[in-house]
Each structure stands twice: as C-alpha cells, then as structure tokens.
Amino acid sequence: MQTYPDCIPCLLQQALKATGLCGINESRVFPVMKRILRCMANFDPDLSPPEMAMYIHRIIRGECGNPDPYSGMKHQAIAAALGHESRIRQMIMASETPFRTAVRFALVGNVLDFAIFDWNPQRLEEQLELALHQPLDETALTRLEKEVESATKIMVLGDNAGESVFDKLLIEQLGGKQVTYAVRGNPTINDVTMADAVASGLNKTAKLLGNGSDAPGTLLERVSREFRCEFDSTDLVIAKGQGNYESLSNSGRRIFFLTQVKCPVIARDLRKRIGDWVIAESKATVNSQCGA
Amino acid sequence: MQTYPDCIPCLLQQALKATGLCGINESRVFPVMKRILRCMANFDPDLSPPEMAMYIHRIIRGECGNPDPYSGMKHQAIAAALGHESRIRQMIMASETPFRTAVRFALVGNVLDFAIFDWNPQRLEEQLELALHQPLDETALTRLEKEVESATKIMVLGDNAGESVFDKLLIEQLGGKQVTYAVRGNPTINDVTMADAVASGLNKTAKLLGNGSDAPGTLLERVSREFRCEFDSTDLVIAKGQGNYESLSNSGRRIFFLTQVKCPVIARDLRKRIGDWVIAESKATVNSQCGA
Numbered sequence: 001m002q003t004y005p006d007c008i009p010c011l012l013q014q015a016l017k018a019t020g021l022c023g024i025n026e027s028r029v030f031p032v033m034k035r036i037l038r039c040m041a042n043f044d045p046d047l048s049p050p051e052m053a054m055y056i057h058r059i060i061r062g063e064c065g066n067p068d069p070y071s072g073m074k075h076q077a078i079a080a081a082l083g084h085e086s087r088i089r090q091m092i093m094a095s096e097t098p099f100r101t102a103v104r105f106a107l108v109g110n111v112l113d114f115a116i117f118d119w120n121p122q123r124l125e126e127q128l129e130l131a132l133h134q135p136l137d138e139t140a141l142t143r144l145e146k147e148v149e150s151a152t153k154i155m156v157l158g159d160n161a162g163e164s165v166f167d168k169l170l171i172e173q174l175g176g177k178q179v180t181y182a183v184r185g186n187p188t189i190n191d192v193t194m195a196d197a198v199a200s201g202l203n204k205t206a207k208l209l210g211n212g213s214d215a216p217g218t219l220l221e222r223v224s225r226e227f228r229c230e231f232d233s234t235d236l237v238i239a240k241g242q243g244n245y246e247s248l249s250n251s252g253r254r255i256f257f258l259t260q261v262k263c264p265v266i267a268r269d270l271r272k273r274i275g276d277w278v279i280a281e282s283k284a285t286v287n288s289q290c291g292a
Numbered sequence: 293m294q295t296y297p298d299c300i301p302c303l304l305q306q307a308l309k310a311t312g313l314c315g316i317n318e319s320r321v322f323p324v325m326k327r328i329l330r331c332m333a334n335f336d337p338d339l340s341p342p343e344m345a346m347y348i349h350r351i352i353r354g355e356c357g358n359p360d361p362y363s364g365m366k367h368q369a370i371a372a373a374l375g376h377e378s379r380i381r382q383m384i385m386a387s388e389t390p391f392r393t394a395v396r397f398a399l400v401g402n403v404l405d406f407a408i409f410d411w412n413p414q415r416l417e418e419q420l421e422l423a424l425h426q427p428l429d430e431t432a433l434t435r436l437e438k439e440v441e442s443a444t445k446i447m448v449l450g451d452n453a454g455e456s457v458f459d460k461l462l463i464e465q466l467g468g469k470q471v472t473y474a475v476r477g478n479p480t481i482n483d484v485t486m487a488d489a490v491a492s493g494l495n496k497t498a499k500l501l502g503n504g505s506d507a508p509g510t511l512l513e514r515v516s517r518e519f520r521c522e523f524d525s526t527d528l529v530i531a532k533g534q535g536n537y538e539s540l541s542n543s544g545r546r547i548f549f550l551t552q553v554k555c556p557v558i559a560r561d562l563r564k565r566i567g568d569w570v571i572a573e574s575k576a577t578v579n580s581q582c583g584a
C-alpha cells in the first residue's frame with residue numbers, strides 16, 4: 001500500500017508521542033521533529049507507511065541513544081499477555097472450534113500496538129471480553145482454516161511484542177504443521193523481535209526467523225535473503241497487524257492478513273470501519289522470486 | 293507564544309484539511325504536503341504558530357491558484373451570523389449588563405474557526421445556547437469593563453469572518469468610544485479581511501484598518517507601519533481568538549484577549565481546558581514603539 005497524504009500528520013503525531021515515550025529531552029524535541037520533517041519531505045509516497053515509519057524511528061532511536069527504547073513497555077505487554085495465557089489456552093481447547101477461537105484471540109492481541117495506543121492493561125481486558133463475540137468474516141475464516149489444513153509449511157509474520165503470546169496460542173492450533181514465526185530483524189517501536197519472541201515462549205512452538213529489517217512491517221526490498229526465500233517457498237503466510245498489511249497488501253503473494261483496523265486510511269483501503277477485526281486475503285499475482 | 297512540537301502534527305492536519313477545502317487535485321496533495329514539510333523543517337520555533345501557518349497557507353493558496361479559497365465559507369458564516377444579529381442585539385440591549393452580555397456573544401463568535409472546526413451552522417446554534425451560561429472569569433470581565441470605561445481610543449483585533457458580526461455587537465456596547473476594528477491585510481484561512489468586515493456591517497460601527505499581513509494572527513514584525521502606530525497609541529486593545537493570542541501574548545503591550553480554547557497547547561499555556569471561554573490579560577512590559 002502506498003503512503004497517503006493522511007499518513008503525514010498521523011506519522012508525525014506518532015513520532016511526537018515516541019519522543020516522549022523514549023525520554024528525549026524536551027529541548028531536543030523540536031530539533032528532532034525538524035529532522036523528521038526533512039526526512040518526510042524527501043519521501044517517495046509510492047513506498048508504504050512502514051518504510052516512512054522506519055526512517056522516523058531510526059531518527060528517534062538515534063537521538064535517545066537507546067537501540068530499543070520500547071523495551072520496558074514490551075516487557076510489560078508480554079508479561080500481561082503471559083498472565084492471560086493459561087486461561088485463554090483452556091478457553092481455546094474447550095471450545096468447539098479451537099482453531100477459529102485461537103484466530104479470535106490472535107486478533108485480540110493486535111490491540112497491543114504502541115505506535116497508536118498507549119500501554120493500558122485495561123484495554124487488553126476489554127478486548128479479551130470481546131474475543132468470542134466480535135463480528136468476524138466467518139467465510140474468510142473458513143477459507144483460512146482450509147488453507148491451514150492443506151498447507152505443510154506455514155509462516156506467521158508477527159507484529160507487536162505481547163501480541164506474540166496470542167500468536168503462540170494460534171500456532172498451537174495449526175495442527176502440528178512446520179511453522180516459522182517471523183519477527184523484526186531489529187527493534188522498532190514495540191514490534192516483536194527475536195528476544196521478545198523468546199520471552200513470549202515462541203521458541204518452543206515454532207522456528208523463529210528475524211526478517212533482517214528494522215521496519216515496522218515487512219518490506220520485501222529490505223528483508224534478508226533467508227527470510228525472502230522462506231517467505232516465497234512457504235505454502236501459507238499469515239500476516240498479523242496493520243504494518244504487515246500496509247507493506248504486503250500489494251506484494252503479489254497470496255497472504256491472509258489478521259488485523260484490527262486502527263486508522264482511517266486502512267479502513268478506507270479495506271472498506272471497513274475503525275475498530276473492526278479483519279481477515280483479509282491478498283491474491284497471488286506473481287510467482288516466487290526465491291532463487292532469482 | 294513560541295511554536296511547540298505539538299503544533300507540528302496539528303498544523304499539518306490543518307494543512308491537509310485545507311488542501312481538501314481549497315479543492316486541490318488529489319494527485320497534487322502529496323507534493324503540496326511535501327512542500328509544507330520542507331517549509332516547516334526550516335522554521336524557527338521561537339516564532340509563533342500563526343507565522344508557521346502563514347507560510348503553510350501561502351503554499352496552499354499558491355497551489356490552488358485562488359487568493360481567497362475560503363471566500364465561500366466566509367460568506368456562509370457571515371450570512372449565518374447576520375441572521376442571528378437582530379435577535380442577539382435585542383438580547384444584549386434587554387440584559388441588565390449589556391456590555392458583559394455582548395462580551396459573551398463575542399466569545400460565541402469565536403467558534404467560527406475553520407482552521408480547527410468545519411463549517412457547521414448547528415455548532416453556532418449550540419454555542420448561542422451557551423452564551424449566557426458558559427462559565428467566565430467575572431473578575432477579568434469587570435477589569436475589562438473598567439478599562440473600556442476609562443479608554444478614549446479602543447482597538448479590536450478581529451479573528452474570523454462571521455465572528456466579526458458578533459464583534460460589531462460588542463463594539464456597539466463600547467459606549468461611543470473611538471474604535472478601530474483591525475482585520476488581516478490579505479486573506480488567510482477564514483480570517484476576517486476588509487471585505488469581510490464590510491460584509492459584516494462593521495464599516496458603520498468602527499474605523500476599519502487592515503494590518504498589512506496575511507498571517508492568521510497579528511505578527512508585529514510584519515504589520516504595516518500604520519497599523520503598528522495605531523496599535524501602540526491606542527488606550528486599549530481587545531484581541532479576539534487563538535491566533536491573536538499566540539502572536540501577541542508576549543508582545544509587551546497590555547492586551548485583553550477574548551478567545552475560546554481550542555487546542556491543548558493553548559490550554560496548557562492559559563491553564564485552562566479545551567472548550568473554555570477565556571478573558572486573558574497580558575501585562576505591559578515595554579513602551580510604545582510608535583515613532584521609533
């Protein structure tokens with residue numbers, strides 16, 4: 001998905017919030033924002049919002065001198081999610097359709113997005129209450145279920161730390177397939193990294209693979225060759241969250257996106273409303289580039 | 293008042309909205325926003341938000357090729373205000389304290405700010421309902437009343453077109469003083485210009501004076517010499533709206549500001565809440581520069 005003019009003030013609002021969260025000295029905030037303005041002024045809007053966000057958060061991390069300034073918030077979110085893990089696993093296993101229930105909880109987890117929301121355990125509780133009742137495209141869910149059944153190799157693209165715990169519960173319901181859980185190659189915002197995936201207990205459930213990039217999404221021009229080959233050769237890709245949708249919706253590969261709709265641009269693109277939970281399918285239009 | 297980092301995304305959001313209101317072709321919006329980003333990246337934050345807004349709206353007017361793109365909305369707002377004029381004048385004259393009631397309606401008029409709000413006659417109606425009941429600093433109002441009584445020459449700095457009709461009703465209650473109503477020297481957003489003041493009927497009530505500038509505020513470094521001399525030599529200045537507050541709060545001249553609080557930066561600066569109606573006084577710290 002390209003970057004829309006509406007993304008400009010929104011990304012700047014997120015950047016401003018990030019300067020506060022990352023503890024950048026008040027006297028430095030304006031100069032940092034000016035660097036970000038300059039960077040955005042030179043941006044190619046044909047690229048996706050996560051690419052612009054990648055540059056913005058590089059500037060912020062550089063300024064605060066901390067390679068992972070959201071680390072503390074990520075630990076809080078992971079701890080909170082782990083606190084719910086056992087109860088949710090029981091609910092999933094006790095349900096008549098464990099896979100479908102696990103998808104619903106994986107969508108709950110997508111609320112843990114600190115680019116857009118503040119860290120608020122209450123919000124997670126509210127979303128957990130919604131899990132079994134929130135409207136969802138049951139036909140798309142059935143298609144996803146069938147794809148899972150017929151796949152041998154499945155790749156799940158993680159989004160946020162904490163959400164990763166809910167992704168683990170989904171992976172447990174993928175019927176013993178060969179699953180790779182892909183994480184960001186380096187920290188960006190509160191996106192899940194290798195360390196966060198391990199802290200979430202995912203190393204016991206899936207093969208973990210960093211994508212080699214610090215974009216809050218999956219930019220195929222910037223991922224490692226190893227990631228790209230696995231992405232191209234896997235039978236099924238399940239991509240979590242808006243950042244992955246924004247960066248992969250036009251990738252040419254068939255992908256199932258699981259995301260909450262959190263901004264008007266995505267809402268318009270998906271013809272949904274803010275707050276909706278979405279299972280969106282992109283169609284395959286190109287063949288694998290692995291080995292090219 | 294300086295420009296704060298919080299102003300950056302807000303001004304960009306306003307700019308984005310303005311590209312739509314001014315009918316800039318969708319394909320041109322991103323390039324225009326990039327020009328604005330570049331301009332903001334070079335901005336000196338010690339200057340006030342109306343100075344930055346001035347540059348932004350010059351770019352937008354230049355792009356849409358219309359020197360007064362808000363003209364239609366301004367006419368609508370003036371017509372709506374004129375539709376209420378006679379009823380409000382009767383309410384003011386029938387009240388026990390006509391001057392104080394007129395101040396309240398002048399504060400109602402400040403809702404007609406299309407940099408922040410959309411044009412919505414319903415919003416004006418709602419504000420008119422509030423006029424007599426909205427909390428207001430009665431002590432500050434008493435001080436203003438006394439200043440009016442002791443002044444010979446009074447200058448009212450207008451803010452928005454439409455609001456100007458309410459300003460006229462206030463000027464009618466200034467006890468026959470020698471009143472100058474200052475307007476923007478050239479169109480910017482929906483700020484009141486000479487033509488708008490005439491359309492509001494102000495030419496029959498006050499001497500009209502353009503300030504020589506196209507800033508949505510009063511930038512003393514940019515106003516005409518004629519304006520500056522009158523500003524410096526008048527006994528009392530009553531300044532309407534946020535833009536005049538932002539540009540004059542540190543001017544060194546004693547001023548009474550009448551404004552609604554519409555943004556968190558101003559709310560913090562004034563220690564008020566968004567939606568509050570404010571009579572704020574700045575203290576005199578320097579002498580007149582007229583004739584310097």
